[in-house]
Amino acid sequence: MAATSISSATNKLTDQSPPLPLHTTAARSSATRLSFTNSSISLQKLAISASSTNQSSRGSAVSALKTARESEQASKPRNSDPAEKSPKPTVLVSEKLGEAGLDLLRSYGNVECLYSLSPEDLCAKIGEFDALIVRSGTKVTRQVFEAAKGKLKVVGRAGVGIDNVDLQAATEFGCLVVNAPTANTIAAAEHGIALLAGMARNVAQADASMKAGEWQRTKYVGVSLVGKTLAIMGFGKVGSEVARRAKGLGMHVIAHDPYAPADRARALGVELVSFDQAISTADFVSLHMPLTPTTNKIFNDATFAKMKKGVRIINVARGGVIDEDALVRALDEGIVAQAALDVFTKEPPSKDSKLVQHENVTVTPHLGASTKEAQEGVAVEIAEAVVGALRGELSATAVNAPMVPPEVMSELAPYVTLAEKLGRLAVQLAAGGSGIQSVKVVYGSSRDSDNLDTRLLRAMIVKGIIEPISDAHINLVNADFIAKQKGLRISEEKLAVDSSPDSPIDSVQVQISNVGSKLESALLENGNISIEGRVKDGMPHLTRVGAFSVDVSLEGNLILCRQVDQPGMIGTVGNILGESNVNVSFMSVSRTVKRVKAIMAIGVDEAPDKETLKKIGEVPAIEEFVFLDL
Ligand SMILES: NC(=O)C1=CN([C@@H]2O[C@H](COP(=O)(O)OP(=O)(O)OC[C@H]3O[C@@H](n4cnc5c(N)ncnc54)[C@H](O)[C@@H]3O)[C@@H](O)[C@H]2O)C=CC1
Ligand SMILES: O=C(O)C(=O)COP(=O)(O)O
Numbered sequence: 001m002a003a004t005s006i007s008s009a010t011n012k013l014t015d016q017s018p019p020l021p022l023h024t025t026a027a028r029s030s031a032t033r034l035s036f037t038n039s040s041i042s043l044q045k046l047a048i049s050a051s052s053t054n055q056s057s058r059g060s061a062v063s064a065l066k067t068a069r070e071s072e073q074a075s076k077p078r079n080s081d082p083a084e085k086s087p088k089p090t091v092l093v094s095e096k097l098g099e100a101g102l103d104l105l106r107s108y109g110n111v112e113c114l115y116s117l118s119p120e121d122l123c124a125k126i127g128e129f130d131a132l133i134v135r136s137g138t139k140v141t142r143q144v145f146e147a148a149k150g151k152l153k154v155v156g157r158a159g160v161g162i163d164n165v166d167l168q169a170a171t172e173f174g175c176l177v178v179n180a181p182t183a184n185t186i187a188a189a190e191h192g193i194a195l196l197a198g199m200a201r202n203v204a205q206a207d208a209s210m211k212a213g214e215w216q217r218t219k220y221v222g223v224s225l226v227g228k229t230l231a232i233m234g235f236g237k238v239g240s241e242v243a244r245r246a247k248g249l250g251m252h253v254i255a256h257d258p259y260a261p262a263d264r265a266r267a268l269g270v271e272l273v274s275f276d277q278a279i280s281t282a283d284f285v286s287l288h289m290p291l292t293p294t295t296n297k298i299f300n301d302a303t304f305a306k307m308k309k310g311v312r313i314i315n316v317a318r319g320g321v322i323d324e325d326a327l328v329r330a331l332d333e334g335i336v337a338q339a340a341l342d343v344f345t346k347e348p349p350s351k352d353s354k355l356v357q358h359e360n361v362t363v364t365p366h367l368g369a370s371t372k373e374a375q376e377g378v379a380v381e382i383a384e385a386v387v388g389a390l391r392g393e394l395s396a397t398a399v400n401a402p403m404v405p406p407e408v409m410s411e412l413a414p415y416v417t418l419a420e421k422l423g424r425l426a427v428q429l430a431a432g433g434s435g436i437q438s439v440k441v442v443y444g445s446s447r448d449s450d451n452l453d454t455r456l457l458r459a460m461i462v463k464g465i466i467e468p469i470s471d472a473h474i475n476l477v478n479a480d481f482i483a484k485q486k487g488l489r490i491s492e493e494k495l496a497v498d499s500s501p502d503s504p505i506d507s508v509q510v511q512i513s514n515v516g517s518k519l520e521s522a523l524l525e526n527g528n529i530s531i532e533g534r535v536k537d538g539m540p541h542l543t544r545v546g547a548f549s550v551d552v553s554l555e556g557n558l559i560l561c562r563q564v565d566q567p568g569m570i571g572t573v574g575n576i577l578g579e580s581n582v583n584v585s586f587m588s589v590s591r592t593v594k595r596v597k598a599i600m601a602i603g604v605d606e607a608p609d610k611e612t613l614k615k616i617g618e619v620p621a622i623e624e625f626v627f628l629d630l
Contacts, residue, residue, distance in 0.1 A: 101379025183377030184369035189241030195340035226250035231282030234289030291318035319344035418540035423464020561625035
């Protein structure tokens with residue numbers, strides 16, 4: 001049996017790294033959208049749920065992953081969603097949203113539209129809401145998450161760019177961020193083309209001049225597009241659609257995008273080139289990359305200096321990708337002949353902005369997504385994503401959580417409870433839980449590592465380990481972050497076993513190293529606390545404690561004892577429990593050497609009182625025992 005390392009989840013993260021495997025825009029743009037059919041809903045109900053009303057009164061992270069009981073409920077038809085019986089989730093919409101989207105939201109929750117909240121008002125109000133829906137005009141800052149005091153479970157960005165949402169803070173607070181990445185693509189591309197053509201023919205300037213009573217035919221002679229080279233910077237959804245349209249106008253289109261697949265470009269007749277090649281050969285440069293720390297002011301004095309004299313620039317992406325002062329200088333020097341801008345570093349820009357006032361600049365007030373069609377589409381897209389998230393489904397458009405496809409969710413659902421319970425048990429076996437630093441998870445599976453997506457199980461193990469010993473509330477969004485914050489290193493390994501390939505996992509073993517154990521028998525030879533579990537008939541079972549095989553269903557509570565292997569032990573302990581009216585649900589005995597040492601795992605429905613536990617401890621043949629709360 002060969003063990004392969006899957007990942008070492010938390011310690012690989014540097015301070016600069018995002019806390020979770022965030023999706024690059026490139027990866028996300030190619031992701032397929034999940035359809036929220038009834039069958040997929042039940043299997044996705046493991047992320048975040050308003051209905052669980054698991055709100056942190058302590059103001060830290062919120063809303064835990066759903067547990068087995070909840071996922072059982074989740075497999076019931078959609079109309080039996082527990083959320084529909086509990087108070088309706090509350091949704092704050094802070095910017096204009098299409099009616100169809102509002103209707104969808106209203107059918108699920110109580111919706112309040114407050115379109116001109118100041119940052120202070122937003123902070124004052126946010127603690128009342130489970131979800132917040134914004135466009136580009138609302139800054140969802142760390143202060144907003146802090147002010148939410150754990151109530152806010154999902155932020156929906158009705159559009160693509162999420163640069164106005166503090167993703168790090170959202171993740172730390174366990175708040176899912178979803179966006180609507182597809183519905184405004186065409187609108188943005190069309191606006192890019194409108195700006196390109198309008199700029200080339202001075203449409204805006206000529207219009208303003210005529211309205212001022214002039215008739216200037218020579219002043220507004222333009223440039224032709226046909227045969228000119230257009231460089232698309234960021235060949236994602238919008239960039240590709242701009243390219244497609246520009247090809248139709250007879251332009252030669254090149255593109256720069258470090259993450260775009262060459263075959264997608266080739267299919268559109270677009271050549272992918274380096275950044276420098278793109279900007280130095282283009283007559284027109286159209287910007288379509290997201291604003292990130294890497295792209296911030298990526299167009300600056302140095303890059304303008306490399307451009308062809310007389311280049312024309314279109315920006316419908318984000319103002320921040322351009323150093324606006326440098327652009328003014330490049331315009332004044334004639335390096336940039338014209339610019340057409342829909343987006344600005346500060347929106348709205350100041351009235352006396354040199355850039356906005358420049359005679360060679362055409363501006364629109366962030367209208368890229370503003371068509372009736374796009375706004376209706378975006379509203380529905382974001383409403384679906386937010387309602388889905390509030391129902392506890394994993395969203396296909398999650399920005400700060402791993403996307404776990406529905407088929408993977410479906411397969412892993414039975415192991416979710418097992419993983420959490422093993423985490424809970426392992427931490428209770430440790431002597432002094434807060435000192436845990438290193439946890440190894442070994443998945444026994446016949447699948448190869450590439451076909452085993454364990455992120456959800458890892459999150460649940462982290463939840464099981466950390467929640468009993470801290471005030472954190474852990475979900476798929478913040479599990480890795482909180483583990484890292486608590487100094488907990490989780491490493492994962494896959495052990496190749498000969499089991500049915502239909503089942504993704506045969507066994508899950510959780511090992512904790514470098515801590516003592518309350519139950520010596522739970523230690524392996526290497527000194528690690530070790531427990532192992534399996535799913536049997538859909539139920540989580542504990543199947544190994546240290547080196548001992550056991551078999552006990554993980555329901556209720558558990559007593560683990562090590563005793564001298566001798567007759568009458570089951571009866572003795574059973575009697576003590578019976579006298580205290582504690583019902584035994586499962587019992588399993590395993591021994592190492594006949595008449596020497598045995599371990600007994602007893603599942604109990606009720607927690608025995610102290611006196612009962614004391615009596616068990618006083619049985620002479622019992623060498624050690626521990627009571628574990630599942
Ligand atoms: N003005 C408006 O109203 C609108 C603006 N947008 C903005 O347009 C931009 C693009 O949107 P989509 O195409 O939907 O996103 P997308 O995620 O599909 O495409 C972005 C592309 O940029 C690429 N990229 C990332 N870093 C890059 C870099 N350093 N250099 C070159 N390319 C890089 C990515 O690989 C990706 O292919 C976003 O910033 C979005 O916010 C989108 C819609 C409307
Ligand atoms: O989707 C985007 O990235 C946009 O920039 C659109 O912004 P808006 O929703 O119109 O404020």
